Amino acid sequence: xxLDYHMHFEYGxxxxxxxxxxxxxxxxNGVSEIGISExxxxxxxxxxxxYEELILDDSVVGSYQAKWLEKNKFKYSLKDYFKFMQMLKxxxxxxxxxxxxxxxxNQEKVKAIIKDYEFDYIIGSVHFLNGWGxxxxxxxxxxxxxxxxxxxxxxxxxxxxxxxxxLYDVLGHPFNIRLFKNIPEFDVKPILEQVATVxxxxxxxxxxxxxxxxxxxxxxISPYPDFxxxxxxxxxxxxxxxxxxxxxxxxxxxxxxxxxxxxxxxGFTGLPNIKAKKAIIYHFEQNSLGAKQINFKLRDxxx
Numbered sequence: 610x611x612l613d614y615h616m617h618f619e620y621g622x623x624x625x626x627x628x629x630x631x632x633x634x635x636x637x638n639g640v641s642e643i644g645i646s647e648x649x650x651x652x653x654x655x656x657x658x659x660y661e662e663l664i665l666d667d668s669v670v671g672s673y674q675a676k677w678l679e680k681n682k683f684k685y686s687l688k689d690y691f692k693f694m695q696m697l698k699x700x701x702x703x704x705x706x707x708x709x710x711x712x713x714x715n716q717e718k719v720k721a722i723i724k725d726y727e728f729d730y731i732i733g734s735v736h737f738l739n740g741w742g743x744x745x746x747x748x749x750x751x752x753x754x755x756x757x758x759x760x761x762x763x764x765x766x767x768x769x770x771x772x773x774x775x776l777y778d779v780l781g782h783p784f785n786i787r788l789f790k791n792i793p794e795f796d797v798k799p800i801l802e803q804v805a806t807v808x809x810x811x812x813x814x815x816x817x818x819x820x821x822x823x824x825x826x827x828x829x830i831s832p833y834p835d836f837x838x839x840x841x842x843x844x845x846x847x848x849x850x851x852x853x854x855x856x857x858x859x860x861x862x863x864x865x866x867x868x869x870x871x872x873x874x875x876g877f878t879g880l881p882n883i884k885a886k887k888a889i890i891y892h893f894e895q896n897s898l899g900a901k902q903i904n905f906k907l908r909d910x911x912x
Contacts, residue, residue, distance in 0.1 A: 613878050614644030614707060614730060615781075615816065619651045623685065623693040632702055638879025640872070646707035646732050647690060653683045654722045658713050664740040673748050687726055705729035709781060711736045712767045716774035723776070733771040733813075734781030738763045746825070749789050757793050760786060765800045772811035780808060782818035783832035788825035801836050805843040815845050819871070823889040 613635065621627035635643050649655040659678055664671045694706045709732040713719055723731070736742060738760065741751065752760075764786050771777055783804070808815065818831045832840070871877050877885045 611638070611640045611872055611878075612642050612644070613640050613872060614646065614705060615709075615732070616643055616645050617647055617709075618645055619647055619681070619684075623689065628697070632704075635703075635878065640878055642703040642705065644705035644707045644729065645694065646709045646730075649708065649710040650678075650682045651684055652690065653686050655710075656683045658715065658718060658722075659711075662713055662715070662740055663737060663742070669748055670741050670751055673745060674742055677742070677745070687723070691726060707732065709734055710777070712771055714770065716770065716776065720774070720776060730778045731776060732779040732781045732816075733774075733777035735764060735767045735771070738767065743786065744788055744825075746789075752789060752791055757791055758795055760791075761793060761797060761800050765803050768804050769807045772807040772813055775811065777811070777813055779814045779816055781816060782820055783815050784836050785818070785821045785825075785831040787827050787829070787831075787833060788821050790826045797835070798839070801839040804836075805839045805845060808845055809843045813845075815840055819885075819889075823886055 616631060618628055618631075631643060635641075650659060659682075663674050663678070665675045665678075666672075691706065694704065697704050706728055707730045708723070708728055710719060710723075712733065712735045736744065742748075743752070743760070764784075768780065768783075771780070784801075815832060821827050821829055821831045869882050871880050871882060871885045877888055880888055
């Protein structure tokens, strides 16, 4: 059975006409059930947390993030979301209700916000380090202001805070902090072990995410092979987003480097990974979310 539990309706609206395409695509690609995991910045209940915890001063980071918060954010209430999703379930649509929540420091406030809602699953994702959105390509120069050792330390601390809250089922895109090719020269294994330990204790699943493969210079799947090996050692559950061309989904313990088809990948589910790369690039360019860029190309005659 194929399942896809990491989709977002947020680029459209909560109406049947918009979401129908999700279910049609799922059926076409043999996906039996989908899950919607809307970002927390789509809901009015989380607005105060973003304004309390993000850097929003006159600095490069603050100015950029203040503008980011004004674009397509806080459009609905959780009540609106659940009402629409329950309607889909009552009509027989094969769907689960999820949410992807940013790594807020104040997990008690997060708990209070979601306590009255019966989510089928909750994804916790590290998007900010001490209030700085480290994955914003437009301000990636800010990376130069910090040591890579500090960044890895902060990242592990944020995961620990998520895991120890007991609120989350899944860690989203683990160790995507390699996205801009800032590769550590120090030994990161103690940090990988620390993260694996807290995830194991919290019984959290890790997902394999292609965002860093198609959207960022690193061009690799998250988590990268070193952490996958640690995940294997700790027997952490892995949420996969690619299967073999024969349709068999095998337990993945290392980087997937051969041909396959995307699963659990929103509108790209079912596409061969080669075609999916082009489709995702096209999607980002058409929606002004990013653009294709060649950062390094090997000369054929140089081999």
